[in-house]
Structure formats: structure tokens, C-alpha cells
Amino acid sequence: MTPADLSIIVLVGLFLLALVPRAHMGLAAFTGSLIVALYAGISTDQLVSYFPSNFVILIVGVMCLFGILQVTGAMDWFLRGATRAVGNRRVLIPVVPFVLGAVIAGVGTLPLAACAIVAPIGMALARQHRIPAFLMAFVVMNGVLSGLFSPVAVFGLTANKQLADLGVPLPMHSSLVIFLASVAVGLLLTVALMVVYRRQLRSTEVTSSESPLSGPTAGIVTQGPVSRKLSPFTKEMGPHTSAAPTAGIATQVYSEAPETMSGTEHSKPAKILSIIAFAVLVVAGVGFRLDLGYTAFVLAFVLILVLRLEPTQIIAKVPWGVVVLIGGLLTYVGLMQELGAFERLSEMLSVDNSPALSLLVLCYIAALTSFLANSIAVIVTTLPLLPPLIAAGVDPLGAVIALLFSAVLVDNNPVGSAGGLVIGATAAEDRQRLFRRMLGYGLGAVVLAPAAMWAIFGLW
Structure with missing residues (x-):
């Protein structure tokens, strides 16, 4: 063997x-x-x-900075502002992280970095409004994926440049068509899942007087069908229920609210500085291409010193x-x-047949390898296999879209870096369940997404 x-x-x-x-x-x-x-x-x-040190730096740095946002109460502030446009209409809450993810990724932020920015916001919104974690995780990642092929995004620039170098005969404005197609696919998938969860989204609305949740330890007090939330930043210590759904059964736990976490003495300055730090992180990643992990470490260090926060609570x-x-x-x-295992998998999947079926096999190879490997690496290594198929009669634009989307639609899985960021931003009691559901979806996408993209775009 x-x-x-x-x-x-x-x-x-x-x-x-x-x-x-x-x-x-x-x-x-x-x-x-x-x-x-x-x-x-x-x-x-x-x-x-082979250990992904860059990922560790990214997730630890960003999560430390978002921990400070939680401690100072800035996350509460930000969430209120982000949801003000949709009010208490829970059915529209998932639109917020979807749009944020698409815009941040579309302006050029790497998808992993965009996920690091949007995931904590989206999952906090899910906790605040009692939206299923899987739905919000899907919306967050789908929003980022929708912006991947913007003409100014890294994925879009890379694919368009390589296609030009390969001499693929694409029509004028093909880059814009690819981007709009990615937005359309992402939007349709998000709407479809929201339809599946329509009953949960239309259930009891959250009143504006409730304090938003901004951390995995925040609690929910459940009294029959109506829930009210406890802010983790109050001075009180008392019994309340776990954030896990219990069908109306109260499970008593205690949450601590140390003075250093309340943000009551200098609440407004702490929130303003934390929001500024968040903005600096976004600008550093989007505008200056600085490493988000290291930048987050620097910002977190400065905020801890200036605001006199307890470092152990942030690191925890x-x-x-x-x-x-x-x-x-x-x-x-x-x-x-x-070891060349992915090449071995490609050999096992390859068959000799018509150009259209060969494209289908190529889409499956891209999806299978992208499930485990870096999507941009898969795209770069599979695009050179397209010209022979195009020369044999496959539509150039349709083949490109089918291959690109087959590689990225499987990224909604928990074994990749982006999925890890989403799970990391989820409440601790929901992580195992979310991991399994995302794994099931990811494996299902490996089977269904290539066939669907091939049927929709590859047979043009």
C-alpha cells in the first residue's frame, strides 16, 4: 500500500x-x-x-480583539446599530451578516480574513435573536463566498488573470458576469435555507428593550414560549438558564460579571476605542493588505493597556x-x-468520455480537493485543465463558472479555516452540534454542488 x-x-x-x-x-x-x-x-x-501557523495567529489575534469588544460592551453597541435598519423583524436579521460578508470579501479582503471579521458579528446576532446557529453560519459563509469573484477580489483577480494567460476565449465583461453569477447563487442558496427555517424566523420576536448577547456565555431566561435575555455586562450574579434551547425547561447556571468586564465606569470611551480598533483592523486588511492576525494582536495589546483590562479574561x-x-x-x-493523495483521488475519479462529462468529472475533482485543501490553490491547479475541454466544444464561460463554483461552494464545512472561525464564534454549547451539521452539509455539497453547477452552467 x-x-x-x-x-x-x-x-x-x-x-x-x-x-x-x-x-x-x-x-x-x-x-x-x-x-x-x-x-x-x-x-x-x-x-x-505543515502546521498552519498563519491560521493560529489569525484566529487567536482576531478572537482576542473581539473578546475586548465583548468586554467593553462595544459588541452590544455595534449589533444595535447593525440591526437598527431591520428592527425586530427576525426574518431580515440574516441579511446583515450576508451583506457585510459579501461587501468585505468583494472589496478585496481574503475570504478567511472576511470570515474572521463577520463570523463573530453574525453568530452574536444569532444568539441575540435566537436564530439557529447553522442558519447563521451558512449565511455568514455564503455572504463571503458571494463576494469572492468580484473583479477586485483576490479570487476574481487570480482567476481572471490566469484565464487570460491560458488564452481562454471568454466574452467581453466575463469577469462581471462571473461575479454577478456568484452573488446570484449565494443569494439563492441563502434564501432557500431561510425558507426552510421560516417557522423559526417568524416565531416570537425580540423586543428592542432586550440587551443583545455578545459572548458565548450570555444566558437566556426561558419562561414557556417567551424568552428574555440577560446581558453579560450587568453587575448582578444570579441564576438564569443556559443559552442552549431547553423547550421551556429552566436549567440554572451562574454567570460572573467582574467589574473589569462591566465597562460601567468608562463605558462610552471604551466602546468608542474598541469600535475604532475594529475599523482599523478592517482598513488594515482591506486597504493595506496587512496580516489581520498580527494587526489584531497589536490592537488588542494597546486596548488592554489603555483600558486597563484583565488580559487573562481576554485570552480565555x-x-x-x-x-x-x-x-x-x-x-x-x-x-x-x-504524498500526492489528491492526485491519487483524481486518478480514481477520472473517466474517458465526452467533453461535457469530462467537465463534470473535473468539477467533482475540484469540489473534493477543495473540501480539504485551499480553494484558491484548487482553482489555480484545475483551471489549466479547461482549455482542452473548451477546444473540444464546451462553452468557455459556462465551464469556467461551473468549475469555480464547484470549488468554492463546498467551503461551507467545518474542517476548513473559515468554518473553524465560524464555529469558534459560536456559543460553546452549540459548537459540537454545529460542527456535525456543517460537516453533513459540506459532504452533501461535495456530492450535489458539482452536478448542479455543471447542469446549470456547464451545459450552456
């Missing part, structure tokens, strides 16, 4: 472990990485090089379990790439 074949078998085992209670996929991935590396004769030093807000999960999985993916 070749090392590549063994890595594929171990990968299947990792996915099956997701269904086993108390089995941590991150720890299992690190274990599997070492076993496969030893079998393949790869040194531990080389194996360590980092979802370390998610860091281990995604770190382990991405380390294993890097090992698989080194």
Missing part, C-alpha cells in the same frame, strides 16, 4: 470519528499525521512544517478547542498534499 493510499484511508477514518462521542478530530488528525508520516518516511521536522475567550481541531486537520491535509 502506498503512503498516499494509506492517507486516504486514514482520512475516511477521521470523518467517521466525527460521529463518535468524545472523539476529538483535531487530536485524531495529529495522531494520524504522525502515523502516516512514519509510514511514508517523512521526518517529524517536515511534518511540523479564544476558542482553543477549535484551534486544535483545525490545526490538526490542516496539518494532515498538508501531509496528504505532500
Whole structure:
């Protein structure tokens, strides 16, 4: 058995472990990485090089900064402003993170960075308005995906430049067509899921007097069918129910509200400085292409000193379990790439047939590899396979759109960096359930998305 074949078998085992209670996929991935590396004769030093240090810096830095937003009450302030336009109409609340994600990604922010910015906002809105976590996670990531192929976005620029270099005969304004198609697909998928969750969205509305939730530890007091929320920034310490839905059954827990977290003594200055720091983070990533992780660390350090916050409380807000999960999985993916496992998977899926069916196979290869690997890397490596199919009669624009969308629609999964950021921004009690639902959706997208994109665009 070749090392590549063994890595594929171990990968299947990792996915099956997701269904086993108390089995941590991150720890299992690190274990599997070492076993496969030893079998393949790869040194531990080389194996360590596959660890996604950039992701760890990004998620830890950004989550520290958003922890400060929660502590100072700036997140409450921001959420009120973001939702003021839609008021208490819960059915329109998911529009906020969708638009934010599409705009931030569309102006040129890398998708992972855009997700790091929007995910905490979207998941806090979900907690505030009792919107299902899976729906909001889907909306957040779908909004980011909708802006990926803007002519000024990294994905759009890369794909358009490579297509031009390959000499693919695309019509005029094809880049705009690709972008509008991505927005349309993202919007349709979001609306479809909102229709599925229409009953939850139309249930009891949240009154404007309620305090928004801004952290995973915030509680919900449930009395029959009507809920009211407790702000985590009050001075009171008392019993209230867990944020997990309990069908009206009250489960008493206690939440602490330390003086350093209340923000009552210098509430307005703390909120203003925190919002300014958030704006600086966005400008640094969008306008100056600075690393968001390091920038967030700098801003968090400055805010902790200026506002005299307790560092341990900020660091405690980092979802370390998610860091281990995604770190382990991405380390294993890097090992698989080194062993040529994805090329082996491509060989297993390839068939000799008509150009149209060959395009379908290529879409499946892109979706399968993108599920585990970096989408932009998959796009760059699969686009050069299009010219022979186009020369054989496949429509150029339709083939490009089908391939691009097959690669990115599967990114709504928890084993990628963006999915890890979304899960990290989710309330702790909802993370395991959300992980499994996102994993199920991601695997389903690998099966259905390529066929749908091929049928809609590839057969033009």
C-alpha cells in the first residue's frame, strides 16, 4: 500500500470519528499525521512544517480583539446599530451578516480574513435573536463566498488573470458576469435555507428593550414560549438558564460579571476605542493588505493597556478547542498534499468520455480537493485543465463558472479555516452540534454542488 493510499484511508477514518462521542478530530488528525508520516518516511521536522501557523495567529489575534469588544460592551453597541435598519423583524436579521460578508470579501479582503471579521458579528446576532446557529453560519459563509469573484477580489483577480494567460476565449465583461453569477447563487442558496427555517424566523420576536448577547456565555431566561435575555455586562450574579434551547425547561447556571468586564465606569470611551480598533483592523486588511492576525494582536495589546483590562479574561475567550481541531486537520491535509493523495483521488475519479462529462468529472475533482485543501490553490491547479475541454466544444464561460463554483461552494464545512472561525464564534454549547451539521452539509455539497453547477452552467 502506498503512503498516499494509506492517507486516504486514514482520512475516511477521521470523518467517521466525527460521529463518535468524545472523539476529538483535531487530536485524531495529529495522531494520524504522525502515523502516516512514519509510514511514508517523512521526518517529524517536515511534518511540523505543515502546521498552519498563519491560521493560529489569525484566529487567536482576531478572537482576542473581539473578546475586548465583548468586554467593553462595544459588541452590544455595534449589533444595535447593525440591526437598527431591520428592527425586530427576525426574518431580515440574516441579511446583515450576508451583506457585510459579501461587501468585505468583494472589496478585496481574503475570504478567511472576511470570515474572521463577520463570523463573530453574525453568530452574536444569532444568539441575540435566537436564530439557529447553522442558519447563521451558512449565511455568514455564503455572504463571503458571494463576494469572492468580484473583479477586485483576490479570487476574481487570480482567476481572471490566469484565464487570460491560458488564452481562454471568454466574452467581453466575463469577469462581471462571473461575479454577478456568484452573488446570484449565494443569494439563492441563502434564501432557500431561510425558507426552510421560516417557522423559526417568524416565531416570537425580540423586543428592542432586550440587551443583545455578545459572548458565548450570555444566558437566556426561558419562561414557556417567551424568552428574555440577560446581558453579560450587568453587575448582578444570579441564576438564569443556559443559552442552549431547553423547550421551556429552566436549567440554572451562574454567570460572573467582574467589574473589569462591566465597562460601567468608562463605558462610552471604551466602546468608542474598541469600535475604532475594529475599523482599523478592517482598513488594515482591506486597504493595506496587512496580516489581520498580527494587526489584531497589536490592537488588542494597546486596548488592554489603555483600558486597563484583565488580559487573562481576554485570552480565555479564544476558542482553543477549535484551534486544535483545525490545526490538526490542516496539518494532515498538508501531509496528504505532500504524498500526492489528491492526485491519487483524481486518478480514481477520472473517466474517458465526452467533453461535457469530462467537465463534470473535473468539477467533482475540484469540489473534493477543495473540501480539504485551499480553494484558491484548487482553482489555480484545475483551471489549466479547461482549455482542452473548451477546444473540444464546451462553452468557455459556462465551464469556467461551473468549475469555480464547484470549488468554492463546498467551503461551507467545518474542517476548513473559515468554518473553524465560524464555529469558534459560536456559543460553546452549540459548537459540537454545529460542527456535525456543517460537516453533513459540506459532504452533501461535495456530492450535489458539482452536478448542479455543471447542469446549470456547464451545459450552456
